Amino acid sequence: MPETSGSRLGQGCTAAQRAVQEHVCQRVVRFCTRLNSTSDGPFSYKGSLQTFGRNSAGYERIRGGDVDLPTRAATCDPGNLVDPGLWETICRPGAIFEEHQSFQQCLGFTKTFGIERKEYIDLTCRELRCKKLRLRTQVFGVAGVFAAAKSTKGRQRKIWDGSVLSERATQPPKPHRLANPSSFLDIVVRRGERLYMSKRDAATYFDLLAVPADLQPWFGQEPIALHEFLSQGRFALAEVIGFVDDLPQGEGLLAQTLLFPVHAAWPMGFSWSSCVAQSNTIGLLVDAGVDPRCILSLDHTLPGSQEELCAVATDDTLFFHRCPFKGRRTLSKLDKVFDKNGVARNVNKDISLAAEMTALGCDISAAPPLVEPCKRKLVKFVAAVCDLLEAPTASPVVVNSVLGTAQWFCLLQRSLFSIFNAIYRFVQLEPSWKPALLPAAVKNELLVCLVLSPLLPAALDRPFLSELLACDAAPQYGFGVCSLACGRKVVEEVGRYAERRGDYVRLQAAAGDEPEVPRLGVPRRLPFCKGDFKPLISTQAKWPAHSGVLECHGVLLTVKWVCRSRSRQGHRVVILVDAKAAIGSISKGSCTSRRNQIRRMTHPEEKELFIM
Structure with a gap:
């Protein structure tokens, strides 16, 4: 194409239009540079969609020895930290579940056999030894369990499938001051200011939060016979009896007696667990002297001073300091509060007064002051979308995984949510696992999202217009x-x-x-x-x-x-x-x-x- 007087960037444009073009070019260059930095070879996306869908779902069969557990579970009493009104509701009889009339009212599990049962029993025995589980002869609710892959290769997180029990329970309150990527957009870095970032992560957090004894019978699992505990778990009979909470004094157990494991800690997978964990984390911060008004929340007014801000996402606690001395003091107090309340930290994930940090699926940097999608997740997302654009068919569940990542990134630029329309109808198709023809409208929406992805980063040092x-x-x-x-x-x-x-x-x-x-x-x-x-x-x-x-x-x-x-x-x-x-x-x-x-x-x- 012959070059004309207006074909070059900026020619024939106003100063404002040229500034926009320069900004877009800079963002595209940064976007491509980040993608290229993850691999030494050429960018390849063939087959990425299948891998993306499998990794996003992340559900696996339990491997008893690969599930992360604390050394000691149920060590933190949320009653000392959770909002008093919330805890009063939790402890009030009938507030979460209606008064029970008979045992085993809510059964929602599939029996395991063979190697699956062996792995299940191995895990249950490990959980009994660390006091995450107790045993009962009768329960009010039973649910199945499954595992989700963790970011650490080969490790798993056990999830109690509380979907049926959650439907039976009352509606929990919204988690208090829960952060998401949009929360970072409220941070203002002024010219000449230095931003320091810190993070504290509780290890196997839900396993540490003790559940009231009256609720434990609702959080049951598939029963295990006494003889299985004795043979496979290598427990002594007296040990097993010591785990049983509803055995009348002086009464024994038969070899075929079925014992229901019940959670002594708030189970991940139950609707109320998240709001309890979030409120407990905020309680830890308040105990450490952090002003609750400085905890970023889209539902609450921003504090007048941003000298030290905090963001809480269940077990992740993020800090944004302007003064390193005050930052060190706050972190020291919080670490002591964690120890005092029996909350074990994942020390390997601790970040203190750093210039950059990855949190909530975002990379945050102080130089330049910028928040943008996590590079590792972004590369997988781009490859999956490219693969999807060439695929004639795809299953709704896989497309939904791609959409979920896109929506999370769009929390940095909420206007991009307006792109999606047809894709919402596609991901609702049943059966969700069966590949279906991809409509052109769905591909167009994903393509537009991909093209605009370089504009997702948000600068934190933008001043307010006067x-x-x-x-x-x-x-x-x-x-x-x-x-x-x-x-x-x-x-x-x-x-x-x-x-x-x-x-x-x-x-x-x-x-x-x-x-x-x-x-x-x-x-x-x-x-x-x-x-x-x-x-x-x-x-x-x-x-x-x-x-x-x-x-x-x-x-x-x-x-x-x-x-x-x-x-x-x-x-x-x-x-x-x-x-x-x-x-x-x-x-x-x-x-x-x-x-x-x-x-x-x-x-x-x-x-x-x-x-x-």
Whole structure:
């Protein structure tokens, strides 16, 4: 193709357009460099899809000697650390399970035979010796067990299949302040600041959390006969009797007596276990002197100071320090709290005051301050998508594995969720294991996701724009965008409440304004009135549409205005929007509201917050 005056990058473009092109090129170069750094040879993706699906599922037959167990289980009493209200609910009779009328009400397991049973008994004996399990002659619930492959080659994690029991139990509360990759986007690194990162990981965490004795009969497993414990487990009869909690005093056991192993620790696979573990970890942090407000959460307001932030994902505790001295002090206190409460650390995974860290499927670095998809996972994902694009058929379960990884990465750039539509229908096909013809729409969505993957990384050192923006739309008036030059400090303060549930902004009332209308939520009043805002865009709507759609278009006009200036690019921009549906669809990449449920907040001084 002959070169023309406009064929080179940047020629014939404005300064703002050229800046965008340069940014995209830099991201693509970084993306390709990271992919190339994982292998010395050429990039190969043939057969990656099959491997990806197998590794993602990760479910295996139990190998009794390969399951990781603590030296001693049930050493931590969550009653000392978990939120008092949550623990009171857990201990209240009938709060999780209805009052039991008879034994073995809920059976959900498949009997094992041959080598599988041998491995199952071997594992059960190991768990009895480390006090993870107890024995009972009668139980209220029984479930099967299986294993999931761990990242350490050859090692397994045992999972108790509590799906049936979880359906029978009451709905657990949402895990408190649970982190995900989106949590990292709230970290602000200012010019000249140094970010230090640390991580603490509890070893076999669920196995350490003691479950109340009254709940243990619900967490049963496939029974094992006494003679099997004596022969295969090499227990003495007195040892086995010592494990049984419901044997009347003086009563013996027959060789054929079936004994049900029950969990003495919260089983991984039960619906309530995650919220208990999350609350327990937060309790450990509070005991170590960490301010709960500094624990990052999408449902809670950001702290006023980011001198030391924390993120909690069940057994992983992540720290982001600005002062190494304070960081060392916090880590020292937390390590002592772990020891005091019987929580064993996985010392090999400890990270202290590092310049880079891998956590929650992301690589986080201090130089440059950046969060991006984990390189190891990204390479596997790219190879699997490339293989999938050439495959005529694929099973829904394998495609769902690829989709799950894509969705996790998209938490760094939520707008990319809007790509997916047809793929959701495909992964719901039954039977899920049977290969089905891949529709072109599914491949197109995966291709778009792959092409935009270089833009997933998010810079943590982007400053806030010094202008506070607001937009509005209405079918009878059209679109309006305005700005308030209030300074970066005020914009950052307003940005702390962006996209938090229940927070909304109210302006000062001026003469002639309509009376304020009461509403639910937490008002954040700004010391400005409508007259302080300067109009930027005022235009009629060129086509009829639902008010919610027009509100989203108003946000789009605002974003376009920001991007037209090179000086405004690369900033965190706070936009006041007065439609919840627009906030949901833009910040999350999708909106579950039906068209007739989309409604507009009409009061002129009330605005929801959106940050980009």
